[in-house]
Amino acid sequence: MIRSARFWSWIAFGAGLLYFFLPLIGMFEFSLRAKRGEYSFLAYERVLGDPQFQQTFLYSVVMALFTIVWGVFLVTPTAFWVRLKMPKLRPYIEFITLLPLVIPPIVIVFGYIRLYNTSSFLPLTGSALGTDILLMFGYAVLALPYMYRAVDTGLRTIDVGTLTEAAQSLGAGWITIMARVVLPNVLVAVLSGAFLTFAIVIGEYVFAALLNRPAFGPYMVWMGGNKAYEPAALAVIAFTITWACMGLIQLATRFSKHERAKR
Amino acid sequence: MAFLDLTHLEKTFGANRVVKDFSLGVAQGEFVSLLGPSGCGKTTVLRMVAGFEQPTTGSIRIDGQDVTGAKANARNIGMVFQAYALFPNLTVAENVAFGLRVKGVPRAERDARVTEMLRLIGLPDLGARFPFQLSGGQQQRVALARALAPRPRVLLLDEPLSALDAKIRVSLRTEIREIQKELGITTIFVTHDQEEALSMSDRIVVMNGGIADQVGSPFDIYNRPTTRFVANFVGTLNTFDARVENPETGTVTLGGVSMTLAEGSLSARKGDTVAIALRPEALHLGRTEGRETVLPARIEAVHFMGSVIRLRADIGGTKVSLDTFNRADQPPPAVGSAMEISVSGRDAIVLRG
Missing domain, CATH: 2.40.50.100 (RNA polymerase II/Efflux pump adaptor protein, barrel-sandwich hybrid domain)
Known part of the structure; x- marks a missing residue:
């Protein structure tokens, strides 16, 4: 009976693997066919050698890093404060952080354009820097559900209230408490949120396209409409970046100083 | 005048009066226990002294200085919590040094003080360990060392032995009392365990329904209870x-x-x-x-x-x-x-x- 159950679970697992990996294998195989009659990495060479790829990718990486920094500064103190001082507000804050999942990005970006156009009180879209700042805010909103949840989960694993009071009794102010007690103890959670943010920003299309910024997402879409084998290569590259981010989350957990000592 | 002077303290949470007209004077170097059942207001009194709660009315003076409105981090009070509250990302030595670093004490002086404190609590070789690598009793000793390291004016102990097993509890209460006597630090100890209060304290305040029912030496509290509540609660x-x-x-x-x-x-x-x-x-x-x-x-x-x-x-x-x-x-x-x-x-x- 047990042997039969194990057999069927292996069948289900195998079917799942095939369902997930077959299209990827197909795409990977297709990306290798750029040279007629033989497998090669020609499509990858073309993509990686394309100056536009390098520019858009670098732009998106920089935007992702700024978004992460802004997200950490926005979310960590908020989640900490809500847990410590306003626990009754938690359901409302959680609801607000979930809104980006139900409001389409196109609605948000049109709202931004309407609010921050050149004739508004804060004409952010009037300059490249202003638009970049607006784009960063937009990315932070898109990443909010993931970042907030990651940090909130991290805070749940420590007794925030007592640790804060212990630090206060030792003379620490709020900045010291945040920097030396809260952040180091939720660092793994913050890093998880950061890598998820990175993956979101790298692949994001709507915000960047409608704000007319040279990001990686619009480049991928443009490539998909104009080339044959390169889009497949680009998709494989994008997948690799996402998986690398997930791997980094695992590594961050593994090599966190006190987490490592636990093993 | 008492070193720690609590005068007519009151605390209300909404319609609930948790502490009612509580006054207490604690002499320098004295060990006073607040003893009572859950919900009697003893922890609220302690938290008001620590600065984590603001009294609704009344005043708190330490060494003649009014600290009623002062922030918790400006009172120079050491506190030990029931749940140890050691910083999990810091080693034992870093935990003990935390208050000294916040105060800006130079590295050499800080290291010497940490060594002194670890020796005082009998854990001189465990400075490099993380809190989770220690037993409950060891963690609570580290918490005590951390609270004492910045030389606080008053030490507050909030049921520090409640989370420990019976044998450790008995040995640690002797250690805490010996350390307190050695340093001569004014201490308020909150407990619901009458045996702890009777064996450790210079004086006991038995609390009931937010008021101090009786204040006296352990001998008086046990042998001469003045109210039915004290008589029933103690022993x-x-x-x-x-x-x-x-x-x-x-x-x-x-x-x-x-x-x-x-x-x-x-x-x-x-x-x-x-x-x-x-x-x-x-x-x-x-x-x-x-x-x-x-x-x-x-x-x-x-x-x-x-x-x-x-x-x-x-x-x-x-x-x-x-x-x-x-x-x-x-x-x-x-x-x-x-x-x-x-x-x-x-x-x-x-x-x-």
Whole structure:
């Protein structure tokens, strides 16, 4: 009976693997066919050698890093404060952080354009820097559900209230408490949120396209409409970046100083 | 003037008055316990001293300085929590050094103080460990060292032994008291464990419903409780209703038997009913010299507790507990047997309130 159950679970697992990996294998195989009659990495060479790829990718990486920094500064103190001082507000804050999942990005970006156009009180879209700042805010909103949840989960694993009071009794102010007690103890959670943010920003299309910024997402879409084998290569590259981010989350957990000592 | 002076403290949460007109003066170097059941307001008093709660009314002075409105991080008070509250990302040494770093103490001085503190708590070699690599007792000692390292003016202990197992609890309370005496630090200790309070304190404040029911030395609190609550809460107590026969001589009748109370302990009129309390150790099996009142009893249960045997007996419908020392050559009485129990009126406590 047990042997039969194990057999069927292996069948289900195998079917799942095939369902997930077959299209990827197909795409990977297709990306290798750029040279007629033989497998090669020609499509990858073309993509990686394309100056536009390098520019858009670098732009998106920089935007992702700024978004992460802004997200950490926005979310960590908020989640900490809500847990410590306003626990009754938690359901409302959680609801607000979930809104980006139900409001389409196109609605948000049109709202931004309407609010921050050149004739508004804060004409952010009037300059490249202003638009970049607006784009960063937009990315932070898109990443909010993931970042907030990651940090909130991290805070749940420590007794925030007592640790804060212990630090206060030792003379620490709020900045010291945040920097030396809260952040180091939720660092793994913050890093998880950061890598998820990175993956979101790298692949994001709507915000960047409608704000007319040279990001990686619009480049991928443009490539998909104009080339044959390169889009497949680009998709494989994008997948690799996402998986690398997930791997980094695992590594961050593994090599966190006190987490490592636990093993 | 007391070193730590709490004057008419009140604390309300919404409509709930948690602390009511609480005043207490603590001398420098004194160890005072706030003892009481859950919800009596003892932790709220401690948190007001620490600065984590603001009193609704009243004032807190430390060494003559009014700190009522001061922030928690500006009071220079050390605190040890029930849940240890060690910073999990820092090693033992880093935890102990935390308060010193916040104060900006130079590295060399800080390291010396950390070494001194770790030696004081008997863990000189564990500085490089993380908190989760220590036992509960070790963690609480580190928490004590961390609280003491910045040389606080007052040490607050919020049920620091509650999370530990019984044996560690007993040894750690001795250690805490010795360290407190060695440093001469003014200490307030919150506990619901009467044994801890009785064994550690210079004075005990028994709290009930937000007020200080009785303040006194452990000896007074145990032997001379002034209210029924204190008498019942501290130690085991047998209570009887007695009828006053002669207020001048302190004579009452207890289950039809006459008993003379200690001089001056009775302030009632003839014919009044008063509540009399007797500790289990004040009741003796059989007739014994110096215990003039003999009451007939029936043994209902025998609890062997090692060095002491606690008996449950029925005296004329009143259930009582009495303790007798274990003797290898004398087995305890059988359940159901009829015995005589002797008591002295001088051991009786007349309860009020």
